[in-house]
Amino acid sequence: MREPAVVRMLPDGRRLHLHDGPMDLIVEGFGAAECVRAAYAAASTRFVGVLDELCSELALLRRQARDRGMVPQGVVARRMWDAVAPFAETTFITPMAAVAGAVAEEILGVMISAAPLARAYVNDGGDIALHLASGEEFAVALIDRPEQASLFGKAVIRATDPVRGIATSGWRGRSFSLGIADAVTILAATAAGADAAATIVANAVDLPGHPAIGRAAAREIQPDSDLGGILVTRAVGPLRQSEIAEAITRGLAKANELAARGLICAAALHLQGETVSTGVSEVSALRLPSSWDFPLERSHLHA
Amino acid sequence: MAEADTIRCDACPVLCHIKEGRTGACDRYGNQGGQLVRMDPHVVLDRAVSHGEPVVPFLEASREWDGTMVRTPETFVTAIGAGTTYPDYKPAPFIISSKVEGADMVTVVTEGIFSYCGVKLKIDTDRFLGPERNLVRAQDEPVGHVTTSEYGSQMLSLGGVHHLTGGGKREGRVTCETLLDLCNGKTVDLAIDGGARVTVQAGKPPVVNGALEERMRVGCGSATIGMFAKQWHGKVDEVVVVDDHITGVLSEHQAGKLLGIPGTGIKMKGRRSTPGRYFQVAEPGTAWGGTNITEPLSILSEWNPKVAWAGLRLLMVSTTGEHHAYYELDERLRPVEKDLPATLAESVERIAENCEPALVSVLFMAGAGGSLRAGVTENPVRLTRSVRAALTRVTCGGAPVYVWPGGGITFMVDVTRVPENAFGYVPTPALVAPIEFTLKLTDYATLGGHVDSVRPLDSILSDEKRRLAASRAENPWPLAPDAHRRATK
Numbered sequence: 001m002r003e004p005a006v007v008r009m010l011p012d013g014r015r016l017h018l019h020d021g022p023m024d025l026i027v028e029g030f031g032a033a034e035c036v037r038a039a040y041a042a043a044s045t046r047f048v049g050v051l052d053e054l055c056s057e058l059a060l061l062r063r064q065a066r067d068r069g070m071v072p073q074g075v076v077a078r079r080m081w082d083a084v085a086p087f088a089e090t091t092f093i094t095p096m097a098a099v100a101g102a103v104a105e106e107i108l109g110v111m112i113s114a115a116p117l118a119r120a121y122v123n124d125g126g127d128i129a130l131h132l133a134s135g136e137e138f139a140v141a142l143i144d145r146p147e148q149a150s151l152f153g154k155a156v157i158r159a160t161d162p163v164r165g166i167a168t169s170g171w172r173g174r175s176f177s178l179g180i181a182d183a184v185t186i187l188a189a190t191a192a193g194a195d196a197a198a199t200i201v202a203n204a205v206d207l208p209g210h211p212a213i214g215r216a217a218a219r220e221i222q223p224d225s226d227l228g229g230i231l232v233t234r235a236v237g238p239l240r241q242s243e244i245a246e247a248i249t250r251g252l253a254k255a256n257e258l259a260a261r262g263l264i265c266a267a268a269l270h271l272q273g274e275t276v277s278t279g280v281s282e283v284s285a286l287r288l289p290s291s292w293d294f295p296l297e298r299s300h301l302h303a
Numbered sequence: 304m305a306e307a308d309t310i311r312c313d314a315c316p317v318l319c320h321i322k323e324g325r326t327g328a329c330d331r332y333g334n335q336g337g338q339l340v341r342m343d344p345h346v347v348l349d350r351a352v353s354h355g356e357p358v359v360p361f362l363e364a365s366r367e368w369d370g371t372m373v374r375t376p377e378t379f380v381t382a383i384g385a386g387t388t389y390p391d392y393k394p395a396p397f398i399i400s401s402k403v404e405g406a407d408m409v410t411v412v413t414e415g416i417f418s419y420c421g422v423k424l425k426i427d428t429d430r431f432l433g434p435e436r437n438l439v440r441a442q443d444e445p446v447g448h449v450t451t452s453e454y455g456s457q458m459l460s461l462g463g464v465h466h467l468t469g470g471g472k473r474e475g476r477v478t479c480e481t482l483l484d485l486c487n488g489k490t491v492d493l494a495i496d497g498g499a500r501v502t503v504q505a506g507k508p509p510v511v512n513g514a515l516e517e518r519m520r521v522g523c524g525s526a527t528i529g530m531f532a533k534q535w536h537g538k539v540d541e542v543v544v545v546d547d548h549i550t551g552v553l554s555e556h557q558a559g560k561l562l563g564i565p566g567t568g569i570k571m572k573g574r575r576s577t578p579g580r581y582f583q584v585a586e587p588g589t590a591w592g593g594t595n596i597t598e599p600l601s602i603l604s605e606w607n608p609k610v611a612w613a614g615l616r617l618l619m620v621s622t623t624g625e626h627h628a629y630y631e632l633d634e635r636l637r638p639v640e641k642d643l644p645a646t647l648a649e650s651v652e653r654i655a656e657n658c659e660p661a662l663v664s665v666l667f668m669a670g671a672g673g674s675l676r677a678g679v680t681e682n683p684v685r686l687t688r689s690v691r692a693a694l695t696r697v698t699c700g701g702a703p704v705y706v707w708p709g710g711g712i713t714f715m716v717d718v719t720r721v722p723e724n725a726f727g728y729v730p731t732p733a734l735v736a737p738i739e740f741t742l743k744l745t746d747y748a749t750l751g752g753h754v755d756s757v758r759p760l761d762s763i764l765s766d767e768k769r770r771l772a773a774s775r776a777e778n779p780w781p782l783a784p785d786a787h788r789r790a791t792k
Binding site for chain 2: 001002003020021022051052055058174220221222223224238241272273
């Protein structure tokens with residue numbers, strides 16, 4: 001039986017919680033009380049239709065995105081499609097790789113259209129769309145595993161920064177990953193773009209054929225998975241420092257490539273306790289611990 | 304698509320096909336034996352959001368506050384993940400916050416970081432876990448060492464600054480992970496150099512070399528003789544209680560003498576301590592009574608033919624009653640194993656009954672250093688003095704702690720009394736633990752406390768929301784996501 005969507009305020013009285021099927025959003029707006037109210041009303045109204053809209057085109061959204069192929073019709077679906085398009089020529093990727101970010105963007109969009117807000121964020125399970133009026137900023141923190149609160153980096157995003165989207169991907173997450181990164185966090189201009197790029201970079205953090213890595217066909221785990229028979233990561237055993245360095249270097253190369261193409265602003269890659277980042281100079285203040293003695297060439301480290 | 308073991312979920316229009324034992328795209332609904340069930344795998348995290356609980360712990364404690372004591376803002380632990388990261392279980396979610404409102408932020412996590420910390424493990428077992436001072440390893444990395452044996456227990460000391468930051472990088476990370484898992488009540492596998500492999504979890508029985516340790520010994524072998532001599536009197540001629548520490552022999556033991564039990568001509572191997580008490584009858588191990596023997600007769604020599612007699616009844620039993628054997632001497636004074644008579648079975652069961660459940664205790668031990676104290680007061684040493692003078696009460700996630708005498712604020716806490724998942728870590732590596740200082744407002748001012756931050760507390764009793772916002776903005780504190788739930792029990 002279909003579970004109704006949940007729309008409610010969290011007990012702190014400030015944040016809005018939207019839940020429907022696999023979507024779970026935490027929303028917060030900052031501004032005049034009546035503006036925040038209007039924005040939340042708009043977000044709620046829009047939200048309850050999104051899942052049905054996406055599901056009406058689900059089969060298409062689970063297929064490889066191609067220039068010549070059919071193009072989805074829905075506004076969120078199109079945003080997903082656009083976000084993965086830059087990768088589709090060279091990689092297998094479906095619009096589903098950007099679903100969370102695209103939904104976050106859509107909800108944020110209706111909020112700021114409904115009323116002027118100083119700042120707002122829509123957090124769709126870690127994929128986040130940001131709104132910053134002139135002069136405003138957000139402080140953000142990274143943790144590597146939700147069940148173990150460990151802070152591995154912080155950033156301040158200012159209105160003058162190009163960043164309006166943050167997304168994280170990794171094999172431990174709910175979505176499948178082809179790589180072994182515990183977490184790859186991307187800062188990009190849009191949430192959907194960050195979402196797709198996080199998937200791509202996390203896939204690149206890998207050690208193909210390594211015996212400590214357990215993989216299984218995606219459809220063996222979820223018969224409907226858009227990844228079909230592609231092997232996804234199910235377990236990663238302890239790795240040597242040199243192996244961690246090798247895997248992270250591969251991911252970093254991909255992140256640098258995406259940064260050079262203007263698809264992302266910054267990336268932080270996290271694997272078995274090691275963190276490296278790239279493109280940090282693009283963001284006002286991304287701060288990672290200074291004491292890393294990780295065996296990568298210094299040129300890789302921008303933190 | 305629709306294989307035999309998949310079901311189709313209709314909880315939402317995604318309509319996932321879900322295999323047996325798996326969940327759908329939402330991670331919430333799953334297939335358990337062909338039935339669609341709500342799984343909620345991340346119960347802890349989920350609870351705060353789905354039940355609409357406040358993401359701030361210790362609320363109840365504050366309500367009971369009689370007005371004379373101030374709960375400093377440090378106790379208001381923001382359950383970061385609760386709102387933002389949780390409903391979805393992606394790794395490494397960013398947590399957004401406002402600089403002004405401090406909403407979901409963990410900016411001051413550093414204040415709760417303990418580089419100088421470790422755990423003291425008490426493992427209730429008589430089995431030999433390894434030589435004193437030998438290394439204890441997790442995932443092949445040294446994370447601690449074997450320390451003293453206590454009565455019925457083996458102590459291990461894990462962590463400490465030298466393993467956390469003084470060794471190799473992987474050593475530090477594995478040590479941190481081991482401590483964190485132990486403190487958060489998870490299972491940890493340890494291997495002791497030249498000793499046993501043990502699986503430990505706070506508040507649960509240890510598993511030694513794959514065997515679940517169910518009971519502590521009732522006492523050493525000698526003590527066991529003392530406790531049960533009367534019950535054996537008349538039902539058996541000789542009893543040997545096998546124990547790695549002191550093996551007891553009934554007829555030679557003071558307790559047996561007092562009952563007038565005659566000598567039996569038994570000859571023990573090992574080193575005689577006092578009458579009826581023998582050291583080192585065998586090597587330490589994981590078999591009978593914490594020795595390495597599996598054949599109990601191997602600790603006996605020939606019987607003295609001048610004293611022993613055919614038909615002599617002998618009971619051999621371990622200090623937990625777990626191992627026992629009954630013999631009678633034949634014509635050539637050789638012990639022949641026989642079924643345990645019912646009258647003796649009772650005493651063996653009594654030994655077992657008197658053994659307490661064997662458990663693993665985990666005490667987290669840490670020193671609250673300079674920066675942490677600075678979060679409380681501008682003059683850190685005064686906080687130490689205040690704790691010394693018992694003006695300030697220290698708690699860890701609301702749990703009582705033992706503060707060591709001497710300098711500094713070095714405390715120990717039973718992790719089973721700390722809220723679930725109250726411990727976190729930073730990659731330094733170091734553990735993050737909640738710690739609260741509770742004291743009178745006047746005392747707080749005296750010791751140079753951040754009184755400005757306390758001021759909003761005046762309105763606490765009337766205005767809950769305002770209290771939360773005001774406290775959190777000024778004094779964020781480490782992570783005790785689920786503290787509220789337990790604190791209210």
